[in-house]
Amino acid sequence: MRCSQLFYPTLREVPSEADVISHQWLLRAGFIRKTTSGVYTYLPLGYRVIKKITEIVRQEMDRAGGQEVMMPIVQPAELWQESGRWDVYGDEMFRLRDRHQRAYCLGPTHEEIITTLVDADVHSYRDLPLLLYQIQNKYRDEIRPRFGLMRGREFIMKDLYSFDVDQEGLQVSYEKMREAYNRIYQRLILSYRMVEADSGAIGGNASHEFMVLAETGESEIVYCDSCEYAANVEKAVCSPAAAGEAAGGRECGEMVTISTPGLRTIADLAEHMGIPAEEQVKTLFYTADQVLVAALVRGDRELNEIKLKNALGCNELLMADEALVRQQCGAGFGSLGPVGLKVPLYADLEVPLMAKISCGCNRDDYHYSQVKFGRDFEATAVLDLRSAEVGDPCPHCEGHLLKMRGIEVGHIFQLGLKYSLAMGAAYLDKDGQQKPFVMGCYGIGVSRTMAAAVEQNHDQDGIIWPLPIAPYQAIVVPVNANKAEQWEAAWRVYEQLKNLGVEVLIDDRDQRAGVKFKDADLIGIPLRITIGPKSLQENQVELKKRWESENRLIDIDQVAREVAEIIKQADQVLIG
């Protein structure tokens, strides 16, 4: 492809709407343009990357036994009413009506469609397991689209749905997908980590996320410094061993009331009363499906709302309104505590182990100290409610936890019977018995993966595409395309590369060399062959890898083969 004909409008300046790295570079390099909030058009380079990613995903899905289907984007309300999700999904679903006022939505996901399909046409255990997948646009009317492709309202996603006869079958399908996912991210040459995850609203049992590691990631993950354990902080288990360390050795005397005028935060009390945060207890109020509840964690800990929500089994968990809390407890935020409280009280595992506790008094400007769990107050339940922190012991080994950030690009779930029961989807087993399908679902955010790849692979000059997903693998740059000698040499190399199956650009624009180098760097083409006047006299050209800083001089007749070889090696990862 000639650069003079390629539609890749590059920008010198960062559009003001973009403030995350991937969004900035993808816009500047002419890969995407915004159509409306959270909805993007993929320009030729961007779409080539999307096609590269989907092709790798497709190959691995097929390899794992998946069969590709195409499902509708417009879905009837009835299917969603049947599964019960029409009402649950809320404002995040794009809803529409046809001319007859029948209700539809733009599919945010496809469990309902696929379950209905399989139920209608799969009747026997002989037809299972069945793995069906799709790679399509999906729609979620995000509360707030942001970060460019990272959180769009229209996005490209691969979803595979597995149907098995029983839990053991599901386990096998799940393992297949886990392996396929690992292969995919290795083939994409992205630095990633598989982590234990919360299964959220989609439901089900086991769940893993695939995180592309990046400073700018939205998700925080913890991992063990000595074993394979890794988990989303939402999910990470805080083992009792961690709590044990909080016990301390000091004796607890009688509960005393202390005057604490104007001291409202943990830090205030630590600073002015000399009470270390780890001897305080934080009392946090929530309304869980309209019911006021209180949660207790040690003063220096963070409450994990996901854990609390899961423990309560509620649909909606919101920070409680201060007026309501004052009405029920007699004090405002900053002076609240568990003693004498009449709302359901959920304590973190560490709370009962604390030697002595300081906490609010439920009376403004007063606190208690020398409080003890079990003596001065009880809890409705004692649970793992806090977020894991750096240095916590690993739940699986003697190691300790570390933290890093990641971009969630894949998520696999064991759904179990959730949808098959809700939608009455069943098969006949060997004994002629009706059994619900045991399902799994396995998603990959394709467009998000593209953004994540940029987030992880860039420098001050632009994108550095991993070879397997680069829009073009190589670019031939004659320093001066007007010099016949250079142009002819460049064209010859270009033709050779094409003949070797290399996806290659040739920069035939009448531009100064600097402009061409800047653009090549910006759009991130991995291999650049520069044809310059000096080296050409020696019958040599320069080969530069985008991810390295030095050039290498190569004989002009060798360069095409060399480039093809580098590409072949990158492709060799895991194929076969």
Added chain:
RNA sequence: CGGGGCGUGGCGCAGCUUGGUAGCGCGUCUGAUUUGGGAUCAGAAGGCCGCAGGUUCAAAUCCUGUCGCCCCGACCA
């Protein structure tokens, strides 16, 4: 939805407080000179200042409404 900010040539911005016929840089087009890391000179095109009302002799500027976009929060692939 709550809080904050912004809409002025393709992109980035100034002008608005104190109303008076719209400006800068980049990009684009023409020509010349250039040609190894975003060239130089000369010329040119391109904007009902988001939209709709209002105030005024006069509105990018003041007022009201409305639409869109971005950021922070609740949500998530």
